[in-house]
Amino acid sequence: MAWDFETEPEFEAKLAWMRTFLKQEIIPLEGLATNFRAEGGRDLFKRITDPLKEEVKRQGLWAAHLPPDMGGLGFGQVKLGLMHEILGQCAYGPGIFGNQAPDSGNAELIAVGGTEAQKRQWMDPLLAGEIRSCFSMTEPGAGADPTLLTTNAVLDGEEWIINGHKWFSSNASISDFLLVMVKTGDADSTPYKAYSMFIVPTKTPGVNIVRDVPTMGEPDHKTGEPGGHAEVLYENVRVPKDSIVGGMDGLGQGFALAQKRLGPGRIHHAMRWLGQSQRAFDMLCERALTRYTAGSLLAEKQMVQDWIAESHAEMQAARLLTLQAAWKMDQLHAAGKHYSDARVEIGIIKFWGAKVLYNVIDRAIQIHGSLGYTTDLPLESMYRAARAARIYDGPDEVHKVTVARQMLKRYRPSEVPTEHTPTRRLLALEKYADYLDEVAVNA
Numbered sequence: 001m002a003w004d005f006e007t008e009p010e011f012e013a014k015l016a017w018m019r020t021f022l023k024q025e026i027i028p029l030e031g032l033a034t035n036f037r038a039e040g041g042r043d044l045f046k047r048i049t050d051p052l053k054e055e056v057k058r059q060g061l062w063a064a065h066l067p068p069d070m071g072g073l074g075f076g077q078v079k080l081g082l083m084h085e086i087l088g089q090c091a092y093g094p095g096i097f098g099n100q101a102p103d104s105g106n107a108e109l110i111a112v113g114g115t116e117a118q119k120r121q122w123m124d125p126l127l128a129g130e131i132r133s134c135f136s137m138t139e140p141g142a143g144a145d146p147t148l149l150t151t152n153a154v155l156d157g158e159e160w161i162i163n164g165h166k167w168f169s170s171n172a173s174i175s176d177f178l179l180v181m182v183k184t185g186d187a188d189s190t191p192y193k194a195y196s197m198f199i200v201p202t203k204t205p206g207v208n209i210v211r212d213v214p215t216m217g218e219p220d221h222k223t224g225e226p227g228g229h230a231e232v233l234y235e236n237v238r239v240p241k242d243s244i245v246g247g248m249d250g251l252g253q254g255f256a257l258a259q260k261r262l263g264p265g266r267i268h269h270a271m272r273w274l275g276q277s278q279r280a281f282d283m284l285c286e287r288a289l290t291r292y293t294a295g296s297l298l299a300e301k302q303m304v305q306d307w308i309a310e311s312h313a314e315m316q317a318a319r320l321l322t323l324q325a326a327w328k329m330d331q332l333h334a335a336g337k338h339y340s341d342a343r344v345e346i347g348i349i350k351f352w353g354a355k356v357l358y359n360v361i362d363r364a365i366q367i368h369g370s371l372g373y374t375t376d377l378p379l380e381s382m383y384r385a386a387r388a389a390r391i392y393d394g395p396d397e398v399h400k401v402t403v404a405r406q407m408l409k410r411y412r413p414s415e416v417p418t419e420h421t422p423t424r425r426l427l428a429l430e431k432y433a434d435y436l437d438e439v440a441v442n443a
């Protein structure tokens with residue numbers, strides 16, 4: 001029985017390299033954020049970041065998310081989680097390591113369910129960072145309950161014709177292909193077998209990117225900039241019959257595939273949130289030790305100490321919960337089992353991690369007072385971005401429902417509470433009657 005909280009020295013050395021690289025080469029890019037969004041900015045970004053990506057490749061850390069039997073480096077979820085904790089400190093981090101959402105999850109999905117031809121055509125260039133992808137599932141009329149999705153496909157000879165309306169298709173407007181959740185079953189099929197995942201090249205006629213929807217995270221986002229959340233109309237989009245992930249064998253497998261994709265993605269999200277939380281926590285502590293008011297440093301006030309202790313404890317809990325979920329997934333993968341057996345652990349980290357992120361940033365803003373509310377610090381944008389974490393990849397409530405249902409399966413109803421003291425006393429009197437008789441005889 002091994003309960004091991006240590007990181008191998010060789011991998012710890014890689015993590016140490018990553019920490020320094022992130023601090024010295026990636027976080028400083030944030031200072032040029034406005035340049036990157038100006039005309040020619042994407043070229044500028046590419047010129048600066050291409051050599052950084054080469055360095056990551058030289059270090060053997062590029063696109064580390066796939067297991068070796070799927071063409072990846074085989075780090076597994078625990079190591080990937082530790083990497084994402086570092087990369088999550090800066091929005092540019094995952095991309096420079098070839099590990100950014102939604103591309104990493106999409107590569108994983110094709111690796112798990114795609115045909116050999118689909119892997120060569122889409123997964124390989126995705127892993128190489130040559131193309132971009134999108135996961136297009138949510139619709140204006142249906143999100144948390146995917147059985148209500150209405151985008152559908154009908155088979156017409158050797159082609160499928162897709163029609164529907166999606167939104168929040170992240171990166172659709174800069175993608176080369178879309179993974180689209182589409183209804184292919186009829187009214188008789190069970191909802192979970194009625195959907196298939198299609199690979200649709202973004203330039204296919206009928207794929208109409210209406211707009212990138214401006215959000216709380218990026219209110220001034222312009223359509224076509226990286227990181228957008230697109231509204232997409234699929235209007236008589238014709239794709240070959242074998243465009244379903246897995247070919248015709250993948251018919252009706254859409255939800256099963258989506259589950260495989262979302263499990264690891266949630267580990268990565270939760271660890272990236274920890275990276276963000278740590279950054280906010282660092283700012284909180286630095287300010288506490290610096291700002292003098294009402295007779296003492298903020299750090300000396302018990303209420304501020306309470307925030308620091310609560311934040312540290314919440315982050316530590318989130319870290320352990322996430323790494324334990326990652327460990328369980330690695331065990332399941334090694335045993336050839338489905339990640340769904342870790343659904344409780346994954347559900348917990350999704351809502352707990354998002355809450356901790358939000359709490360720590362909130363306290364960091366509070367301690368900075370008016371400065372925390374300004375755009376002179378990254379806290380306000382971190383706060384806006386953090387709000388979405390409680391919604392994407394399933395809102396808090398859905399994960400809590402999953403966790404609660406699984407917990408309740410461990411229990412049975414009982415008219416008389418199991419812990420009812422008078423009942424337990426009666427049972428004890430019965431169970432130990434012989435001893436009690438002895439006491440009575442000897443008395």
Ligand SMILES: Cc1cc2nc3c(=O)[nH]c(=O)nc-3n(C[C@H](O)[C@H](O)[C@H](O)COP(=O)(O)OP(=O)(O)OC[C@H]3O[C@@H](n4cnc5c(N)ncnc54)[C@H](O)[C@@H]3O)c2cc1C
Binds near residue numbers: 396401
């Ligand atoms: C920044 C961002 C990026 C995203 N990227 C993508 C993407 O790339 N691809 C994609 O397909 N989608 C994406 N989404 C969409 C996201 O997955 C959905 O928003 C999410 O699944 C919730 O669906 P909904 O918005 O339709 O909310 P609804 O389904 O309408 O739910 C609304 C609210 O109802 C409550 N609720 C829902 N179900 C339950 C329940 N069972 N019990 C109790 N309460 C419940 C929750 O409070 C929930 O927030 C993204 C969203 C955001 C914010």
